Amino acid sequence: MIDTIQIRPLTMSDLDLYKKMQTGIKDDYIIRIFDRLITSDEHQVYGLFVENDLVSIAGYTIFAEQYAMLGRLRSDLRYTGKGYATQLIQYVIEQIKKMPEIKWIGANTQRHNFSALRVLEKVQLPPLKALHASTLVNPERLNNTPGASWTPVTSLEEKREWVSSIENDSNIIFPYQAYYPFPASPNLFKDDEIKNWYFYKNPNEDRVLIVYYDQKKYDYAHVVYLWNDMFKQPGLWETVFEVHELFKEKYGEDIKIRTDLTDVSRKDTHDDAFEIQDPWVLHGIWV
Structure with missing residues (x-):
């Protein structure tokens, strides 16, 4: 049986589903600012759903009118290794490219966050500089x-x-x-x-x-x-x-x-x- 996968923008009604994700992150700040992320014009957050379960989220923030910075990547540890995070990030990038005002797409991740680095490599976002x-x-x-x-x-x-x-x-x-x-x-x-x-x-x-x-x-x-x-x-x-x-x-x-x-x-x-x-x-x- 093939799982049904859906990707869509998150809404406030998805907060409880997000809280049920097993991300391994203690005191996740996203829960505290979830309402701001959902209602702000400069932020957008998408979720990838398998059947009725939220298994991965990712989004972007707009800076200086033309830069889109990817972020807020979270995955349920019970669903890792299936390519869902890569699929979601690729989808988000495709949505950003439809915005004519955006001239640059990027992401910032720590050097030893190997899972995130692999995702960025797969979606062809090359490294530019370490700070x-x-x-x-x-x-x-x-x-x-x-x-x-x-x-x-x-x-x-x-x-x-x-x-x-x-x-x-x-x-x-x-x-x-x-x-x-x-x-x-x-x-x-x-x-x-x-x-x-x-x-x-x-x-x-x-x-x-x-x-x-x-x-x-x-x-x-x-x-x-x-x-x-x-x-x-x-x-x-x-x-x-x-x-x-x-x-x-x-x-x-x-x-x-x-x-x-x-x-x-x-x-x-x-x-x-x-x-x-x-x-x-x-x-x-x-x-």
Whole structure:
């Protein structure tokens, strides 16, 4: 007997079915935000049903109007090995491709999440870059190069000059939000956003440091630096600490310093200076 398979968008009436899935995930945040995922315009979540059982879910979120980031992949452990997750992700990608405004489709998964990596390989989303999500916890252990603080860039015009060297280079992966990096494009750098970002240029004016407020469970001073020499540039971290003090006055004393380390930059400082996650690997294609 062939099982009946159905794929459709989830509704609020599917919450009880989702709670019955055996995903092996304790305290799954999706249950807490299920109503927001279902009712939001920027999110969409689909379910794959076998007979009347919900066995896999996946969806996407739209960023900066043109990026679709796949996510929320969950599978019932009782149904693994049957290709349902791959079938569902492929279906979601096909739905996204019908949206003319979407120019890029991608996913972000941890390097040792081998099951998710296999699914992304099967649906032909190639890996682009690995980033270590890192929160500074022991600043005294930084192996940085001391120096004078960098020069603030305050005018929108000069900020746009710096951005112009980034926004049209799709080889640059820009951390638009914590856990959400994307290949650069003008859509990531709207004036209404960058006017609130803090820009600093080094003495040689060949490097720029960007810091902006971010919030993912915790409040962050999100440090963006697009080169691999962030611990070798004199004065960079002195500048970061000065901005952090400004952010503490504005957002509260508990705000943390967060950045994305590459495999290369991570080697230049002590691991115990940061709380470092298993690296996230960005996959994606332009469509």
